Amino acid sequence: QAKSKGKNNFQFYRSNHSNHIFERLEIEADLRKAIGQQEFELYYQPKINLQSGRISGTEALIRWKHAEKGMISPAEFIPLAEETGLIIPIGEWVLRQACIQNKKWQDDGLDPMVVSVNLSVRQLYQPNLVDMVQDILRETDLDPYYLELEITESMIMDTERGLKVLHELKDLGVQISLDDFGTGYSSLHYLKDFPINKLKIDQSFVRNSTEDKNDEAIIKTIIVMAHQLDFEVIAEGVETVEHLGLLQRNLCNEAQGYLFSKPLPPKDFITNFDRMKQI
């Protein structure tokens, strides 16, 4: 009896498991078609320069409007896109779209902003990344200064190759920022040697920074260290005026978060632009 129970359990497990695989395959097949079917959109979240109080930049964040399933979060499909390699065409679409949009905003007469785009590890190591970025900048006629690439610490760990690609990107004139700073594995050694302009303090430190003395200490330390090393610092996940106050007192350069605005589609971003300028 124990045996048959065991067997049933196994079959139960297996059928759940294959449902899961089936759903995954389905999403993967849909992901493959999503570019052609124009189901992706970029939303934009402002970055505020804390000295001037003005918008200095904007982060492009991808959204997938699935025909049947509705909005699917990037936290869900980006990992799948990375595993399957689909991140390569998707990433190229994101870069081109963000550059087109930023150029358009400039042509429309807005104060120039830096648009930042998240790069995945597969993209950093794709053979033609540097040429692709250069082609897109040329094609869209965007000044490279106004493009920033956000990479994470784990992407650049101990690889000569990563270092070389980053130098080539920097030579194009684009900016590079280290996202989710403090959550990865980078040692101070990498900070010293890598061609990075900016550190982005991870939102997990910001979240409790006004209640948790340790998080506050980490934020203060990152800001001081970054400035000593000649990096700019931005904090993400800024949700309250208390968060903002802490960052301002400690001379953080920029802030980004729901306190200012959630990520918005381009037309709404513009509507908010004049209001945002006053903050």
Ligand code: C2E
């Ligand atoms: P990330 O690069 O760390 O982006 C920050 C995430 O925090 C975004 O989630 C943003 O909407 C959210 N956020 C912004 N302000 C606040 C706040 O005040 N509070 C809280 N709790 N959250 C805030 P989103 O858009 O869902 O993106 C999740 C992740 O997906 C991103 O994390 C990034 O790793 C990845 N991702 C998004 N778009 C792209 C893309 O185009 N390419 C690649 N490779 N990855 C992307």
Ligand code: CA
């Ligand atoms: Ca980011």
Ligand code: CA
């Ligand atoms: Ca981040």
Ligand code: CA
């Ligand atoms: Ca993150």
